[in-house]
Amino acid sequence: xxxxxxxxxxxxxxxxxxxxxxxxxxxxxxxxxxxxxxxxxxxxxxxxxxxxxxxxxxxxxxxxxxxxxxxxxxxxxxxxxxxxxxxxxxxxxxxxxxxxxxxxxxxxxxxxxxxxxxxxxxxxxxxxxxxxxxxxxxxxxxxxxxxxxxxxxxxxxxxxxxxxxxxxxxxxxxxxxxxxxxxxxxxxxxxxxxxxxxxxxxxxxxxxxxxxxxxxxxxxxxxxxxxxxxxxxxxxxxxxxxxxxxxxxxxxxxxxxxxxxxxxxxxxxxxxxxxxxxxxxxxxxxxxxxxxxxxxxx
Numbered sequence: 001x002x003x004x005x006x007x008x009x010x011x012x013x014x015x016x017x018x019x020x021x022x023x024x025x026x027x028x029x030x031x032x033x034x035x036x037x038x039x040x041x042x043x044x045x046x047x048x049x050x051x052x053x054x055x056x057x058x059x060x061x062x063x064x065x066x067x068x069x070x071x072x073x074x075x076x077x078x079x080x081x082x083x084x085x086x087x088x089x090x091x092x093x094x095x096x097x098x099x100x101x102x103x104x105x106x107x108x109x110x111x112x113x114x115x116x117x118x119x120x121x122x123x124x125x126x127x128x129x130x131x132x133x134x135x136x137x138x139x140x141x142x143x144x145x146x147x148x149x150x151x152x153x154x155x156x157x158x159x160x161x162x163x164x165x166x167x168x169x170x171x172x173x174x175x176x177x178x179x180x181x182x183x184x185x186x187x188x189x190x191x192x193x194x195x196x197x198x199x200x201x202x203x204x205x206x207x208x209x210x211x212x213x214x215x216x217x218x219x220x221x222x223x224x225x226x227x228x229x230x231x232x233x234x235x236x237x238x239x240x241x242x243x244x245x246x247x248x249x250x251x252x253x254x255x256x257x258x259x260x261x262x263x264x265x266x267x268x269x270x271x272x273x274x275x276x277x278x279x280x281x282x283x284x285x286x287x288x289x290x291x292x293x294x295x296x297x298x
Contacts, residue, residue: 019121043079045099127166
């Protein structure tokens with residue numbers, strides 16, 4: 001059903017690191033990434049999401065990634081690696097994994113294109129890769145992180161809470177970093193009615209995506225909620241179009257024990273997004289899942 005092609009040399013090298021089984025919004029970002037023609041997907045990495053919900057959360061994420069790929073019946077090979085099974089114990093101790101190895105491998109290969117790495121959960125695998133191979137800091141890598149509390153105070157935020165040490169390693173490094181903090185990723189609400197009309201009719205994957213959201217909300221959310229915030233999808237939109245939101249350059253902070261920002265003047269700058277364009281991201285997703293389903297029917 002694709003009626004356009006992106007030249008191979010213009011495709012964007014992308015790795016997606018995802019705590020896919022943590023909730024039900026990573027799944028939308030994963031599917032959108034798989035359907036994005038301009039992405040040269042170098043692989044997915046299954047991320048842990050702490051031990052509160054599961055003692056083997058990384059493996060849960062891995063299984064969820066494999067389930068999504070199976071539901072879509074993707075014909076081409078999709079590389080999926082296992083990331084760190086737990087958070088870093090200190091800022092000096094990497095957690096070795098096949099996921100961290102993939103990051104180092106892609107960062108050091110001879111491809112001249114930038115490498116975009118989206119983190120939809122904790123930064124454990126990026127921090128570990130930096131500790132294992134510090135030379136990758138000199139490469140053209142762009143890390144997009146969905147995480148951290150609102151600027152400038154900071155505070156508890158779920159993705160950050162699952163590995164504060166890793167966040168400090170990445171924020172103190174030289175690698176280019178684009179942060180999408182909590183107040184921005186929460187600009188992605190969608191209603192059940194919208195999802196039921198625009199996603200659920202499109203095959204097994206559409207049904208799974210929508211039913212998972214409704215089932216999760218009905219069990220896990222105490223308040224009445226006929227909507228879901230698809231907070232991980234901005235990472236995909238920003239790789240496609242980096243000005244899909246207003247951003248400003250700020251001096252990189254570190255994080256204290258309460259996960260508040262510790263501001264200094266070390267000269268290291270990062271990009272912090274202040275808004276996001278949900279229309280661009282969601283309309284792109286709706287069009288792609290519709291076209292994908294129609295292509296299966298031809």
